[in-house]
Amino acid sequence: MSVPPVIRIHPDDNVVIARQQLVGGTALPAEGVTVAGLVPPGHKLATRAIRQGEPVRRYGQIIGTATRDIAPGEHVHTQNLAFSAFERAHEPGAAATPTAYVAEPATFMGIVRDEPWRKGRVATRNYIGVLTSVNCSATAARAIADHFRRDIKPEALADYPNVDGVVALTHGMGCATASDGEELQVLRRTLGGYAKHPNFAAVLVVGLGCETNQIQGLIAQEGLQEGAKLAAFSIQDTGGTAKTVARGIELVKAMLPEANRVQRQPVPARHLVVGLQCGGSDGYSGISANPALGAAVDRLVRHGGTAILSETPEIYGGEHLLTRRAVSAEVADKLTRRIAWWEAYTARNQMQMDNNPSAGNKAGGLTTILEKSLGAIAKSGTTNLVDVYEYAQPVTAQGFVYMDTPGYDPVSATGQVAGGANLICFTTGRGSAYGCAPSPSLKLSTNNALYARQAEDIDINCGDIVDGGETVDEAGERIFRMMLAAASGEKTKSEIHGYGQNEFVPWQLGAVM
Template identity: 65%
Template sequence: MSKKNKFLLLNQADDVVVALEQLIGGAPLVNGVTVSGLIPAGHKAAIRPIAQGQAVRRYGQIIGFASKPIAAGQHVHTHNIAIGEFDKDYRFSQDYIAQDKASPQATFQGIVRANGQVATRNYIGILTSVNCSATVARAIADYFRRDIHPEILTPYPNIDGVVALTHGAGCAVDPGGEGLAVLQRTLAGYARHPNFASLLIIGLGCETNQISTLVKTQNLIQDERLHTFNIQDTGGTTKTIAKGIQIIKEMLEPANQVSRVPVPASHIKVGLQCGGSDGYSGITANPVLGAAVDLLVRHGGTAILSETPEIYGAEHLLTCRAVSPQVGQKLVDQIAWWKDYCERNHAALDNNPSAGNKAGGLTTVLEKSLGGVAKAGTTGLMEVYEYAEPVAQSGLVFMNTPGYDPISATGQVAGGANLICFTTGRGSAYGCAPSPSLKLATNTALWNRQQDDMDMNCGSVIDDGVGIEQLGRELFQMILDCASGVRSRSEIHGYGQNEFVPWQLSVIT
C-alpha cells in the first residue's frame, strides 16, 4: 500500500474505496469513475452505483445497506448507509488449522514468582472493596509516589511503584447477584496477578462486598503477600492511612528482592484493544497487531481478543477458525447475550461507532467490527471466556467484555493479561496498571500530532509502503522488550491507576 495511489481498494468484491488523503471532485478512482464532491481522508467513495437497500461491501464483507441510492463517485457514510440484519454463515471450525510452534522459542526477561507465575512488572498494589475506601487507598499510595517523595522508593529500584486501584462499586447491590460476583472475580484476578509482588485490600466495613466473603469465595490466601483490613475496625481515616503506610513499608524490602531472568515468550498474555478507531484502523494498526499476535501464538503465547459489541457482525470470521464447534458456539452465544442485554435495557448494539469513529471514516458497527477483528491475526480461536475469568488456554482466545476500553482491559488484566496492545486512530492517552500498555497509531498524522503518547506509527504502511508482516515483527520485538521492563509511553506519563474500571452489571438500589 502506498499513498501515491490516493485511495485503496481492499477487495475486488468491494463497492467502495478508502481515501488515503482528501479526494476532490473530478479525481479519478477506478474504471472511469471520478469523485463527486469532497471525500475526507479515511472515508469511503462508491466505485459503482448502489441501489437503495443494496448491501455495501468493504473487506469483501457487508458493512451496511444503502439507505438511499448512491451514485458512483459519491461519499459513502452515515448519510446514505445504515446497519441491517443479514444471515451469516458461521462455518464452525471449517477453517481451523493447528498452529506449528516456532523453534527456537523467543524469550524475554521476566520475573518468576514463587508459585511459578511470570511477571512483566513488579508493583505493590492497593485494592478497595468499595468506593467508600477509595480516598484512604489513594492517600496511602500517594505517600509512595516518586514525584512527591522520591527518597522513599529510591532504595528499592526493583519496585515499579505503589498503585491504588479504586472503583465506584461494592455496595447497594444484590449480594447473590451476577454484578457482585463479577466484581469479586475481577478483584480476585488482580489480587492474584503476578505483576503484583504484594497487595493490600481495604474496605469500609459495612459494605455489601465484604472482604471476608471476597477472600472466601475467591479462595484468596491472606499471608505476607496479601493483607486486608477495614476503616471501621481500624478507627477512622487517619489511623487507616497510617496503618496502610506502615504495612506497605514492610512490603518494600521483600518486593525488591527480585531479578529478571530469561523466560519463554509463552508466558506473555497480551490483551488486544482498539479505541478511537478510524478508517485506517482495519488497514494498518489492527493488521500489524494481528501479524504480531500470529508470531506470539507461534511462540506459545496468548492473545486475548475482547470488546464483544465491536466484533458484532464479524463473528463469523472467528467461528470458522474455532478449534471446535463448541468453542465457536460459545462466541455466538455471547453475541446473543448482548442482543438480549441491549434489548432489556432499551439500547442497541448498533449505537457504535462513536462520534470520533465516524469523524475518522467509520460508518457502522459492522465496518468497525470487521476492522477490529484484524487484531486477532489468523490463528485458531482456542477458547471463549467470561469477563475477568482466568485465562488458562494459550493461543488466541476471546473474553466477553463491553467495547469501552477501560472496562474491557480491566477484565483482560483480571484474566491474567500481563501486557496490553492498544491501537488508535483518533488518539488515546490510555495506560494500564499493573500491566504495561503499548499504543499503536493507525496514521502518521496522529503520530506526528500525539507522538508523546504513541509507541509505534503504523501509518508507515500507507505512507512508506512498509509491509504489515515487517511491522508485525517489529511490534513482536517491542512486546518482548516491554515485557522485559522497557517502559511504554503511558508508563512514563504515570497512567494506570484511574483506568481500573470493573464492569458494573448489577441494579444499584
C-alpha cells in the same frame, strides 16, 4: 512509483478508502471512476453505482445497506449507508488450521513468581497494589499509595529500585447491590484476578467494614489467603481514616524489602499474555494498525504466547469470522451464546447493538458497527480460536482466545488484566492516552498524521502502511519485538506519563439499589 490515492481492500468491495482528502473531479483510473464531491481521508467512496437497499461491501464483507442510490465516485457514509441485519454463516471450525509453532521460541526478561497460588506465572512489572472492596475506602487507599509516589516523594522508594511503584486501584462499586447476585460475583472475580496477578509483588485490600462486598467474602470466593503478601483490613475496624492510612503505609513498608529482591531472567514468550484493545478507531484502523497487530499476534501464538481479543459489541456482525476459526463447535457455541446475551442485555436496557460507532469513529470514516467490527477483528490475526471466557475469568489456555467484555476500553482492559494479561496493545486512529496499571500498555497509531500530532502518547506508528512505506507483515514483526521489549521492562509512553491508576474500571452489571 507513486502511491494510489485510494486503497482497495478486497476485489469484491464496492467501495475504496481515501488515502488523503480527495476533491471532486479527481480521476481514479485504476477504479474507473471520478471523485464526485469532497471525500475526507480515511473515508469511503463508491467504485460503481450502488442501488438503494443494496449491500455495501468492505473487506469482502457486508458493512450495511445503501439508504439511497449512490453514484460511482460518491462519498459513502452516514448520509447514504446504514446498519442492516443479515444472516451470517458461522461454519464452526471451517477456517481452523494447525498452528506452525517455531522451533526456538523468543524470550523476554520476566519475573518468575513462586507463590503456591500463582507458581510459575511470570510478571512484566513489579508493583505493590492497594485494592478496595468498596468506593467508600477509595480515599484512604489513594492516600496510602500517594505516600510512595516517586514524583512527589522520590525518597520513599529510593532504596527499592526493583519496585515499579505502589498503585491504588479504586472503583465506584461494592455496595447497593444484591449480596448473592451476578454483579457482586463479577466484581469479586475482577478484584481476585488483580490480587493474584503476577505483576503485583504484594497487595493490600482496604474496606470500609459494612459494605455488601465483605472482604472475607471476596477472600473466600477467590481462594485468597492472607499473609505476608496479602493484607486486608477495614476503616471501621482500624478506627478511622488516619489510622487506616498509617496502618496501610506501615504494611507497604514491610512488603517493600521482599518485593525489591526480585530479579528478571530470560523466560520463553509463552509466558506473555497480551490483551488486545482498540479505541478511537478510524477508517485506517482495519487497514494498518489492527492487521499489523494481528500479524504480531500470529507471531506471538507461534512462539507459544497468548492473545486475548475482547469488546463484544465491537465484534458484532463479524463474529462469524471468529467462529470459523474455532477449534471446536463447543468453543464457537460459547461465543455465539455471549453474542445472544448481549442482544438480550441491550434490549432490556432499551438500546441496540448498532448504537456504535461513536462520533469520533464516524468522523474518522467508520459508518456502521459492522464496518467497525470487521476492522477490530483484524487485531486477532489468523490463528485458531482456542477458547472463550466470560469477563475477568482466569485465562488458562495458550494461543488466541476471546474474553467477553463491553466495548468501553477501560472496562474491557480491566477484565483482560484480571484474566491474566501482563501486557496490553492498544490501537488508535483518533488518539489515545490510555494506560493500565499494573500491566504496561503499548499504543499503536493507525496513521502518520496522528503520530505527528500525538507522538508523546504513541509507542508504535503504523501509518507508513497507509502511505505505502511498510507492509503489514513488516510492522507486525516490529510490534512483536516491542512487545518483548516492553515485557522485559522497557517503559511505555503511558507509564512515563503516570497513567494507570484511574483506568481501573470493573464492569458494573445490574441495578444499583
